[in-house]
Amino acid sequence: MGGTADSTLVIGVLLPDALGTYSDSGNAVVLAQRARWRGIAARVLQITADVTPPTGCDIYVLGGGEDQAQVTATRWLQQHPALVGAMETSAVTLAVCAGFQILGRSMSDRSGHSYSGVGLIDVTTVPGPRRAVGQVITHCVIPGVGQLTGFENHRGISTVAASHVPLGRVVRGTGNGTPDAAGHLGDGVWTDRIVGTYLHGPVLARNPALADHLLTTATGRTLDPLDLPDQQALRRTYLQRSSR
């Protein structure tokens, strides 16, 4: 798979040093383990700012980060067009929170200064009036994935252009903070190669169906169901109760 000669699935965690604030690198652990438990060899690469990033990963994951780190991360991605090209044409990418904003067209910080994103998705982000913090539930638009649960902690208001669809329709919480074409509050974005969201948790730990969707997209393989202990109890905690 991907850029390696053998059939190992390679998952690249982009800038874990800058975009690791909300433990989103756990998403890579979830992807790798769910692949291994299906008999697919998997490897996780931590891609830090001081290396030339490999362009042959099957899946890239980006997480949330603090304001300053977000600026640094954006600049770093812009300096590595080959990586951005791989994300556009060959790999599958999961981008969470600041990572999601970075992949968009533009962002502006709290002082109102606007700067360009990587431009892989047609999304623009501006700061909202207050921080959105708390549990989120959405209905995911990807067929078969069902409800998504996660924890949001951000200040961004993200507008998704009509050419894209948000990843989920918000049932509870804020998400993008903007309505989709049908007038529903949306969260994140879904394209053929990119899944963006505001949900931490990490999002794939709480939503294994979304993890399997990414694995299927990256490998082209149909995956057997997995029954992980505690997983259903976890989802019940956040989806059925009006938990805080």
Add this chain to the structure above:
Amino acid sequence: MWFRAAVAAGTWTARLSRRLGAGSGSIIGGRVTLALCPDALARLAAGRQVALVSGTNGKTTTSHLLAAALASMGTVAHNATGSNMLDGALAALAQDPDTRFAVIEVDELHLATVAEAVDPEVIVLLNLSRDQLDRGSEVRSVAAALSAALIRQPRTTVVANADDPMVVWAAAPAVRTVWVSAGATWAGDTTTCPRCGRSLASTTERWACECGLARPDAAWTAVDQAAGAASAVRTTGESVPVRLSLPGRFNLGNAVMAIAAAARMGVDPQDASDAMSRVDDVAGRYSLVTYGSHEVRLLLAKNPAGWTETLGVIDDAKALLIVVNAREADGRDTSWLWDVPFDELRSPTVVACGERAADLGVRLSYADIVHTTIADPVAAIAAMPPGKIDVVANYTAFADLRRRLPSAPAEAL
């Protein structure tokens, strides 16, 4: 007159709260006093030598160690139960109004307010890492706010950990600093420079950034020799043996921070170290509790940095119970569990407990840790074979467990 009445009203409220069984009463009592007399904290602190202890992890332990050290010289008021907001600080001072010293553990988000009110002789700044992100906002913003507060205290000596880049960035602008090499094992929040955002080049000995922020030379160093022997070494060449009853490398670091602070406040370092060696139970942490046919050791870990330290204390020969809640005081977001290297666990039996047992159980499965999941920790202990158990709980889980284990130490929580 009004001030005395306000303090009395708070003290009565606290006593009433205790008698109603609602806890130590320090929070409600403090709130009543502050509502009646907003400058009560400043007035209660006046005339005392005050030390504030803050940071993400080790506040309660370090303040206990420092209080023990100062007690070798004079009377000490101390918020020993770990209620570390404004109201807890006030209650501790109100309860012992005439002491020579006061040691106040302060939540890092409240340090600025408390420091401004009490004009402390010393502020001990241990470490800064992520904890309760949903409440405390970003680590760097917390450090920036601390920095602004420290600049406003020109008479205060800041005893700060030179090994933690976030602490150094926060404390460097202070007028008086005593740097201590106390150690830092978890670097998850400081792989980039807090000042400029560049990737931080570091070795175990030193760290430095191109922008000029670098590890300062330390006046005191925590030195951990083999076989349990440890000492606090001063740049002057003086070496003070440290023999703690508390386990773990990070408690040695806490102790050396406390020795440096006590020395600044006039205590002979050797006397300070001797007094600290007798501290063996810090608000129930590290305490041994007998429950049925089990000997239970209670450990507190509430964030990735604390867990990383605790992994070195867990006894691999014992069964392990991990208890995780996600109430307001714990932080509602359980994502932090994914930054704990649970794959390093070697305990023969692992049980996931607490109100977020399922979140923990899923995390353990992905770390390939075989475990069972029992939400109620007391039921889980009862169900285990007789013997020794290590329990690691986060904040409210720890408090609940202490309350529920019948033979737990009797001090109020």
